[in-house]
Amino acid sequence: MLDNYVITIMSMMAIWSIVALGLNVMTGWAGQLNLGMGVYMGTGAYMSAMLTTMAGFTFWEAIVPAVLAAGAMGLLTGLPALRVREDSLAVLTIGLVFVFESLLVYLPYFGGPVGINRIPKAMLGGEALGNGAYLFILLLALALAIAVCWYVKRTWMGLALESVREDEHATAVIGIYPVRFKLYAFTIGGALAGLAGVFYAHFMRFITPYDFGFMPSIFVLVMLVFGGLGTIRGAVFGACLLTALPELIRFVQDYRSMVYGIVLVLLMLYEPKGLLGDGSFAWGQIQRGVAKVRSLFSKVIDANGEMHVKNP
Structure with missing residues (x-):
């Protein structure tokens, strides 16, 4: 049997893998450089936390509305993103992160800077799920996220998203509307990040606005680039490895951040396509x-x- 420490690491690996898959749909396939994944993850987490702590919803009842809210947030943030591209889009999404974080901090309805605590555990058969059982549910959710991404990649939508990434003007000429598929990408990616946020909230049982700020959003992008931008395997591998890496190099203690940074720099120099990227x-x-x-x-x-x- 796995101990709680290993289960915790594996649970966080699964959660961040789902977020990375959502970013891969937006950035890897549609070419939209989004640095605001914390907004969608936070939307799902806060929606689920408020429904279960204030409205009497169970964990299972809160999943669907929380994921829908995150998908809607992806759609709403995708609308202003349609007017900008590349670096400007990155700056726009960074601004959205700070706006979202400020709303959570300064509006007492969301718990203010102290966040929301006493988030209930997932229940099954009238009993709270243990960490091992929760990890199993998380792995099923990750499998579902992978299946959704695989389906999108294999259909005409995947081809359309990649064509938008390569050349929007040429895509429009052949009758594919870039605006529509950008919004699809933002909605799907936001929903996946929201799903991860739900599991994060009920795993940690305590969330604050700072859990979904700028740094977590950058962390997800690093995971995706590290594993292989534009690939499902790269998103999952990068998220798993970079979640576990700080624990694997714990023996260097205070130098962990330096070693972490050196690994990333060397990767970008010698494997710019990511460890498992195409080519x-x-x-x-x-x-x-x-x-x-x-x-x-x-x-x-x-x-x-x-x-x-x-x-x-």
């Missing part, structure tokens, strides 16, 4: 290894088939 060295090695294994298995199967034919 990266590591991903190429993995693909070649998988191809060799497949070739070996096919030879074994063919050899066995020939033996059966020769010796009926």
Whole structure:
């Protein structure tokens, strides 16, 4: 059985993986540099926390309205983002983060700077779920998020998002409306981040406005770039590795931040596409290894088939 420390790390890995998947839809596929993922994650977390602590909702009843609220927030923040691109979009979304954080801090309805505490645990069969059971539910949510992203990537929507990323004007010429698909990306990405926010709130059982400020938003972008921008595997791998890395290098104690920064700098210098990004060295090695294994298995199967034919 896993101890609580390992379960906690794995739970945070799953939560940040879902957020990274949401950012990948916006930035990796649609090409919209969004530095405000904390807004959507915070919307989901605060909506769920208020519904369960003030309105008598259960965890399960609060998930859907919280995710819908985060998706709506993604849509609303996507509207002003339609007027700007690239660096200007990044500055706009940073501004939205500070506006969102200020509203949570200065409006007492949201608990002010102290946030919301005593958020109830998820219940099942009249009993509160333990950390292990909650991790299992989290992994199911991550699997659902991966399935949604895989479906989007494999359909015409994925092709449209990538065409918007590459050239908006050419996309409009062939009859695809960039505005519509940008809003789709913001809505889907916001909903996924909101789902992660719900699980974060009920896992920590205490949230503050500072949990969803500027630094967490930057942290998610680093995860995505580290793993491989534009790929599902990269989003999940980057989120898992960078969540666990501070714990893995705990033995250096006060130098953890420096080691963390050096790792990121070296990655950007020698693997700018991310560790598992398309065209990266590591991903190429993995693909070649998988191809060799497949070739070996096919030879074994063919050899066995020939033996059966020769010796009926």
